[in-house]
Amino acid sequence: MNLLIKNGTVVTHEIEQQADILIENGRIRQIAAEIDMKADQSIDAKNKYVLPGLVDVHVHFRDPGYTNKETIESGGMAAVHGGFTKVLTMPNVQPVPNTPELMASMVEQNKAKSVVSIGQIAPITIDRVQGAINNLSALKEAGAVAFSNDGSGIQDAETMLQAMQLIAKLGVPLAAHVEDESLMKHGVVNKGTVADRLHLPGISELTETAQLARDLELVRQTGVHYHVCHISTKRSVELVRRAKEDGLNVTAEVTPHHLLLDVTMIETDNSMFKMNPPLRTPADRRALLVGLLDGTIDMIATDHAPHTEEDKSGSMLNATFGITGLETSLQLIFTNLVHTKVLKMKDLVNLMSYQPARQFGLTNQGQITEWQPANLTIFDPTVISTIQKSNFYSKGTNSPFIGTAVKGQVQQTIINGKIVYSEDLK
Template sequence: MAKIIKQCMHMHSNGEIESVDIKIEKGKIIEIAAEIGSNQDDDLIDGKNKWIAPGFIDVHVHLREPGGEQKETIVTGTRAAAAGGFTTICAMPNTNPVPDHVEALSSLLKVIHDQAVVNVLPYASITKGLKGKELVDFSSLAAAGAFAFTDDGVGIQSAGDMMLAMQRANQINRPIVAHCEDNRLINNGSVHQGEVSQRLGLNGIPSVCESTQIARDVLLAEATGSHYHVCHVSTKESVRVIRDAKRAGISVTAEVSPHHLLLNETDIQTPDSNYKMNPPLRGVADQAALWEGLKDGTIDFIATDHAPHTKEEKSNTIDLAPFGIVGLETAFALLHTHFVKTEKCTLTELIEWLTIKPAQVFNLAKGRIELGADADLVLLDLEKKWTIDANQFESKGRNTPFNQWNVIGKPVMTIVNGQIVYQEGESSCIDN
């Protein structure tokens, strides 16, 4: 039995818009036309007044399982992804156990196969136990299914270790994905070192904590010829370093989170832990530099850094609570409302930052609508007005600074490999 999405609006990369029918069979797109005839057994999906896009891709997600199931599980995290229009997500390795050896990675992949409702690509760590001391066996982990390598959550402190990691990852054609943070410069901080840290009497994290490590690493990437990807860029200095590295022909790519585009340190009026993330919300000039960097291609795409925590953990004051906020279910609506609707970017640009660009950077066979492509799709209602309600999230995490924000635009159906995994107003898992 085939599925046919009828009369949905499709925007081409050149901005041309047309109404199309899309026919799906055996998990693939098999026909795209102005009108497609149907058989009695075909499943017809009404796409009228809805926009079709490739399923979103998020290369930076914390699913917490194994070991942190009180915060999130593969089931709840992938349901949150589906509700946000994401059909492929990449799971960070800060779990217990860490996927730093084949047995742990294989066990994780089995749970993903059995329980995930969207595509999940797991990272392996760069160092054993994320401790920054002993490198993992890159070749065996890549052969077992590691998407890429990262110690996200902590920076690699030794230049020698990072250079060796790049060399080994490059030998097996895998990228090194880096959380950039010099531990000697963190200053036990909880917010950006600036006006707000002074006003609230909090230790601040300086911008050079991030940018100096990126500067080191891009030179190591040049020396090794490896693909080096920078997580959640947050400072104007980091943008400048990455821009200069790209101009020099170094293989560096970068991502930015929605919250660093939407907020800055002045939005922290009280010591509210829902505004605590790492890297922290930076200054107004940093926020402007991030947007400029995204628009000019210095920053390649957007990734959420979805980081759920329990209510009890986040009920602590900002200096004691863990870093991180959730983002899968709010990303598209917030970005569409505050950038597309305000004409700071086009819908085409936003969709590219959420689909085509991450697919290109990481060489994924995703992020496109064409004959023979995987039927990973999202239907969008671009005019739907709604209010973000953290208590209605599919994610276990409720930690967001965007609760009760009014937004416009919403994913209303998500399809993965031809199966409907989310439909607004119904259970996340529909077709199995």
């Protein structure tokens, strides 16, 4: 069985070129300016980009335990609809996969039920709360690709130090949700004039930066690969930049919503704008973009966090933190940063495919080369549409971008040579 992609603009993190791609038995057999043959199946990609499949190192599929919000199946379809061929799922599910048996079960279920390739992240501490560290070596042996307590910061420095020492020996990333809970003060929006105007409790930037500064000193002692989840403040960017200058093994991600939105855009008490960390100031947003452009921030990750309508109803005071992102991120980044020439298309590929795969050691992702598995996204930059709830495959439609006009559309997503999503068949 073979598949021929004709007339596309092939984009990697290094080059952009007109080329045909021949796929045989799930692998890229040939890349050439013109491949003249009759294939079992063909795609005309004229005026379209052919990209390495997108990679997201930070998503929440809620399965098991919270399948009213998302399932492995619905999350997988949301991912391929958004152009992703690989995602890493966080362990804030129920039961939390604290044991090798639970981890192995999750890995098996992810593989059996999802159309997208899933890497499972394991919890650092039991139930992701303060206390005993899990048997991290056994969890890795059972299939964990990284470790994180995402959704909760590790409050105790000694616990974090011990975790870093153990994870450094295992040679995988520690993905940190940096949040000092003693500084949260039940906040729901960035501390400042907007919080005051809306009479809502604010979240200080110190909630993030104080714990980040602590952790970076621990990284200096342990050498662990420390990955900063959803970085949101100017000062955090400065801390990471300095850490990299000092040679520390640190990477960072930024979400599309922190790049494209800021707190001044919150006009009313609208729970769709409630996320953790919160949207920060325009100065913070500018610093995030600068950090992305100069390499301080390594990648874009969605922090896809689906919730039910009930969870996100009413005031920010009571609504749940989080927004969805898998199905909107490529269109939003292309529209706001590539179409406006802030980024080149190869920069987008670098940030949303190559670097996530490289930094998290994900083989067969992030590149387009002969003989590797064909994990590809075909993207039409000419389509203009509006983000609508009715188009989502995710169970969660909680997004402040609903109603936003965007350019570009995923036409096909291909995993291991198989078309797993096609806009023509939607």
